Each structure stands twice: as C-alpha cells, then as structure tokens.
Amino acid sequence: MKRLLIANRGEIAVRIIRAARDLGIETVAVASDADRHAQHALLADTVVNIGPAPATKSYLVPEAIVSAARDSGADAVHPGYGFLSERAAFAAAVADAGLTFVGPDADVIEQMGDKVRARQVAAAAGVPTVPGTRDGVADVAAAVAAARETGYPVMLKAAAGGGGRGIRVVADEAELVAAFPQASGEAASAFGDGRMYLERFVRNARHVEVQVLGDGTDAIHVFERECSLQRRRQKVVEEAPSPGIDERIRAEMTAAAVRLCRQVGYRSAGTCEFLVDDETGEFFFIEMNTRIQVEHPVTELITGIDLVAEQLRIAAGEKLGIRQSDVTARGHAVEFRVCAENPDKNFMPGPGRIAHVHLPGGPWVRTDTWLAPGSQVSPYYDSLVAKVVVWGHDRATALARSRRALSELVIDGVPSTTSLLLELLDEPWFADGSFGTGTLEQWLAQRAATGVSA
Numbered sequence: 001m002k003r004l005l006i007a008n009r010g011e012i013a014v015r016i017i018r019a020a021r022d023l024g025i026e027t028v029a030v031a032s033d034a035d036r037h038a039q040h041a042l043l044a045d046t047v048v049n050i051g052p053a054p055a056t057k058s059y060l061v062p063e064a065i066v067s068a069a070r071d072s073g074a075d076a077v078h079p080g081y082g083f084l085s086e087r088a089a090f091a092a093a094v095a096d097a098g099l100t101f102v103g104p105d106a107d108v109i110e111q112m113g114d115k116v117r118a119r120q121v122a123a124a125a126g127v128p129t130v131p132g133t134r135d136g137v138a139d140v141a142a143a144v145a146a147a148r149e150t151g152y153p154v155m156l157k158a159a160a161g162g163g164g165r166g167i168r169v170v171a172d173e174a175e176l177v178a179a180f181p182q183a184s185g186e187a188a189s190a191f192g193d194g195r196m197y198l199e200r201f202v203r204n205a206r207h208v209e210v211q212v213l214g215d216g217t218d219a220i221h222v223f224e225r226e227c228s229l230q231r232r233r234q235k236v237v238e239e240a241p242s243p244g245i246d247e248r249i250r251a252e253m254t255a256a257a258v259r260l261c262r263q264v265g266y267r268s269a270g271t272c273e274f275l276v277d278d279e280t281g282e283f284f285f286i287e288m289n290t291r292i293q294v295e296h297p298v299t300e301l302i303t304g305i306d307l308v309a310e311q312l313r314i315a316a317g318e319k320l321g322i323r324q325s326d327v328t329a330r331g332h333a334v335e336f337r338v339c340a341e342n343p344d345k346n347f348m349p350g351p352g353r354i355a356h357v358h359l360p361g362g363p364w365v366r367t368d369t370w371l372a373p374g375s376q377v378s379p380y381y382d383s384l385v386a387k388v389v390v391w392g393h394d395r396a397t398a399l400a401r402s403r404r405a406l407s408e409l410v411i412d413g414v415p416s417t418t419s420l421l422l423e424l425l426d427e428p429w430f431a432d433g434s435f436g437t438g439t440l441e442q443w444l445a446q447r448a449a450t451g452v453s454a
Contacts, residue, residue, distance in 0.1 A: 001025055001076045001100060001316040005048075005069040006040070008080030009059060011368045011387060012292070013040035016078050019308035028072040030065060032058035034378045039370035046072050053380045059083045062090045066097050076100035076315060078308075082382065085291040086113050102315040103268045104290050111264060112288040116159045116197050122285040125263035127256040130202065130275060130284040136195035140180045146198045147176055153203075156180065158187035159195040166190065167233060169201055199286075204278040205437050206244045209271045209289075210257035211299045213310055215320045219261035221254040222299050222307070223329050226433075227273075229424075229440045231347070236440060237424065238295035239334040240302050243395055243433030245276060253283050258324075260288070269296075269311045278436060294337070297366060297389040301333035332395040334402050338386040340377045342415040351379040355413035360405035364391045364398075367409075377414050385411065395433070399425060423447075 004020045005028040006013045017027045017040060029044035034053035041047040048068040051058035058064065060083055069077050077094045079085035079102070088110035094101040103109070112118045116136045119129045133146045136159040147154050147170075156179060158166030166187035168179040180196065188194035207230065211222040226242035227235050241250070257272035271289040276282070296307050305322065313321065341347040354375045359367045369386035377385060390405050392398030403425050409418050427443065429435050 001312060003028060003045075003072070003074045004076045004078055004102070004312070005030065005065070005072060005074035006044070006078050006080065007059070007065045008078075008083055008085075009035055009038060009040055009370075009381065010384065011370050012080040012082075012294075014043060014370050015368055016080060016308055017043050019306060020078075020312060022306075023309060023312055025312065028068070028074050030059070030068050032380075034376070034380055037375075039372055039375065048072055053378065055083065055380060062087070062093050065090070066093055066099070069094070069099055070097060074099065076102055076312075078102040078311070078315075079291065081291050081294055086289070088113060100315050102311050104266055104270065108264050108266060109290045112270075112290050114160055115157060115287055116195070118288055119197075119285070121263060122260055125256075125259045127260050127285045128283065130199040130286060132199035133197045136197050138195055140177055143176060143180050143196065143198060144173060147173065150198055150200055153201040155199045155201045156183045156196050157199060158183070158191060158193070159197050160193035161187055161191040166196065202275050202277050202284070206242070206276040206278060207273065207437050208242045208245060208253065208276050208283070209273040209293070210254050211293075211296070211307070212257050212261050212266065212270050212272060213307070213314070213320060213322070214261045214266035214268065214270070215314050215318070216265050216267035218320050219258050219266055220320065220322060220324045220327060221258050222303055222305055222327055224250060224254065225293075225295055225298055227295065228435055228437045229430075230437060231440055231444065235295065235337065237334065237336055237421070238298055239332065239395075239398075240298040241329060241332065244278065244435075246281075249276065249281055249283060256283075256285070260285070266290075268314055269307050275437075294384070294387070295335050297368060297387060298333040298335045301366065301389060301391045302329045302331055303327060304330075331391055331393045332398045333389060333391045334395075334398050335387050335389045336402065336406060336421045337384055337417075338388060338409065338411070338421070339383040339417045340385050340411075340414040341383050341417055343417050343420040347417075348415075349379065349383045350415040351377045352414040353377075354411065356410065357412070358408065358410035359386075360388060360408035362401070362405065364401055365389070365405045366391075371411065385414075385416065396431075399431065 003026040027044040031041040050064040084090040088106040092106035156168040184194040229237040
C-alpha cells in the first residue's frame with residue numbers, strides 16, 4: 001500500500017491521514033465544493049474535488065470516489081465511518097476497480113449489515129441474541145403474530161440498517177399496529193429495505209460494544225466500550241472499560257465477539273454491539289459494525305493500540321501482529337462528542353464560520369477535530385466538530401481531567417454542546433456510573449421541564 005484515498009471528511013479523515021503518514025503511506029483526500037479548504041483537504045498530499053456540497057452529490061457517490069482513486073493513482077481506499085463505509089456495493093466496486101478496500105470483504109459487510117442475518121450468524125456461533133424474530137417481517141400481521149410470541153414490550157428495528165433509524169419501542173399491540181408502517185417507511189427511505197424485525201425490549205439495559213480485529217483467519221478482542229449515554233439512538237459519551245460490567249461478563253462477552261468474527265472470517269477492525277441486562281447480567285448481541293467507530297480513541301488510550309494503523313496493515317495483507325495475550329488495558333478513558341448544536345434550543349444545528357478555537361491541553365488529553373480558525377461548519381454534514389478524549393489511571397481521575405479539559409475548550413462562531421457535557425459531569429449518577437440506555441434522555445427531559453433548557 002503506497003497511496004491511500006480517504007473516502008470521507010471531517011475528523012475521521014484527519015485521523016486516517018495521520019495514521020497513514022505514520023506508516024509512510026501517501027494520502028489522497030476527496031472534497032466537495034464546500035470542503036475545498038477543509039482541514040482534511042489541506043493535510044493530505046493530494047486532494048480531488050468530487051462534486052457539489054450535498055453529500056448525495058459527492059461523498060455518497062461511489063462512482064465519484066472510485067474515479068478519484070483511479071485518477072490520483074491511489075491503490076487503496078479507506079471509507080472511515082458513515083457515508084459509504086458499510087455499503088457492500090461500494091466495497092465491491094473498489095475491489096472490482098483493482099483497488100484495496102480497507103475493511104472486510106463485501107460479502108461480510110452485506111451479511112453483517114442485514115441485522116436479521118447477523119443475528120442468525122451470531123446464533124450459529126453460540127453468541128446469545130435478544131429473544132425475537134429469527135427472520136425479517138414485512139407486514140403488520142406478521143409483526144403482531146411475532147410480538148404475541150415474544151411478549152411485550154418489544155422493539156421494532158430495521159433489518160437492513162442502523163444508526164437509530166426505523167427503531168420504535170412499543171408497549172402493546174395497538175402501539176405496534178400504529179408504529180409499524182412509520183418505522184417500515186423510515187427504514188425503506190433510509191436503506192431501501194422496509195423489512196423489520198422484533199426484539200424483546202430490555203428495560204434496564206446498558207449498551208456495551210466489543211472492539212475486534214481480524215485478519216480473515218485469526219481474531220482478537222481489544223476490550224469493550226460503554227456506549228449507553230445516547231440521545232435519539234446517537235451516542236454522546238463513551239468510555240472504556242465499561243463501569244457497569246464485572247470481569248465474568250467482560251470475559252464472556254469478549255470471547256463471544258471473537259467467536260463471531262471467526263465464524264465469518266472477519267478481516268479488519270470492527271465492533272460487536274451488545275445489550276446487557278443490568279438486573280440479570282445477561283448480555284445479547286444486537287449488531288456488528290463493519291468499520292472503525294467514532295469512539296475508537298478510548299480503546300486506543302487504554303491499550304496503546306493504533307486501530308487505524310492495524311486496519312491499514314491488515315488491508316495490506318499482513319497477518320495480525322498482535323496476539324490476544326499482548327492486549328492489556330490500563331486505566332480509564334472517556335470520550336465526549338462535541339457538536340455544533342444548541343442544547344438549549346432542542347439541539348438545533350448551528351452552522352457558521354469558526355472565529356476562534358482553543359483546544360484543551362495536557363499529557364492525558366486527546367482532541368480529534370478538524371476545527372481551525374476560519375473553517376466553516378457546513379449545514380450539509382454531520383454536526384460533530386470535535387471529540388475530547390481523556391485518560392486517567394482510574395475512572396475518577398479521568399472524569400476530573402475531563403472537567404478541566406472541557407472547561408478549556410473554546411469554540412467561537414458557532415454554538416456547541418460543551419456546556420451540556422460539563423453539566424453532565426456534575427450529575428451523581430454519571431459520576432458513579434449508574435446509568436443505562438434511557439438515562440440521558442430522561443435527564444434531558446427533566447432538564448427541559450425545570451426550565452434549564454429554552
């Protein structure tokens with residue numbers, strides 16, 4: 001691998017460019033008209049314009065990406081996260097063009113991207129799944145019959161998608177009948193597939209994911225991350241290790257993730273996501289993300305493993321150079337997603353020009369961002385502008401350093417969620433780790449009801 005095209009933008013494109021340069025690999029950025037002067041375009045060795053600002057006319061056009069890779073002399077393509085990263089057809093198009101796709105093979109992406117098939121593969125590997133439908137359901141009548149067998153409450157989920165789209169929690173049959181057409185329509189619009197599946201709704205649940213690395217033959221885990229603090233199914237704060245599981249659950253869950261990777265011959269970095277029942281200690285596989293995750297830095301900080309560099313080595317044909325016995329965890333890390341949104345106005349996005357930026361410092365703080373004075377937060381893309389990631393020898397130390405780091409962060413010119421994240425750090429339930437997947441939204445609702453939020 002000599003020249004790598006990064007089929008993405010923002011902080012993840014910057015992150016990948018830096019990892020490639022550390023390995024002596026030349027980099028090619030792609031940029032829409034809106035991103036001509038963006039940080040990732042300025043950092044890369046070469047930049048190729050791929051079209052107008054809307055992602056549907058640039059970053060989401062496979063032909064434009066493949067053409068840019070060919071024209072620039074790239075021999076590999078890294079998709080990052082989001083955009084085309086989990087599109088099996090894109091991975092296949094890259095391979096058909098004679099280029100290396102930095103990720104698993106297209107058939108594995110397709111297999112694990114279909115949530116119903118992924119559950120079936122997990123079950124075959126002896127990985128526990130949430131009780132629910134084994135196959136997708138295409139209409140209300142089938143959903144009603146399945147829910148009667150599973151028992152209420154249930155979750156309706158899109159068979160072909162992720163990212164929170166198409167998900168509904170229903171308490172009874174009347175709610176299911178009303179919700180199914182909406183959820184199915186949302187799934188069809190987002191993924192081109194309106195099939196749904198049903199799962200038992202775990203009331204007191206944590207969302208815990210296991211980072212994995214595989215070379216197609218062997219696979220290892222790189223411990224787990226706690227991802228329960230979510231708003232509208234989107235993660236807000238992540239940490240590693242999880243403060244809510246014990247060593248028994250950790251050992252069983254990580255072993256299950258490795259079994260699943262070996263079952264499909266997984267190659268690259270990936271993440272197996274689980275729900276953990278806080279009451280019983282049971283854990284259930286829910287899906288696999290066949291890409292690098294937004295929250296990968298917390299794993300890197302506690303293990304010292306550069307996950308993007310490992311992706312590039314594996315894609316270049318190298319076998320795993322890390323044995324499971326080599327993977328050790330030290331201390332605790334927390335990641336805070338900072339978005340250009342106003343939390344006091346229902347998280348309204350706030351595009352605009354950055355007037356001034358001051359990033360937090362210190363030896364235990366990492367800030368992954370594309371921000372620079374004069375840069376533009378575009379209305380066309382995701383509002384994530386920075387990830388503040390903090391390490392400590394224990395969780396209490398990491399949280400104390402996080403408070404200091406977020407207090408130092410200054411972003412002038414656009415609104416940001418920094419103040420909300422600082423509020424969150426003052427909550428006793430956050431400090432002691434006693435939260436689940438519904439905690440953050442409950443807290444936000446209480447915050448709004450008491451007049452803290454406008």
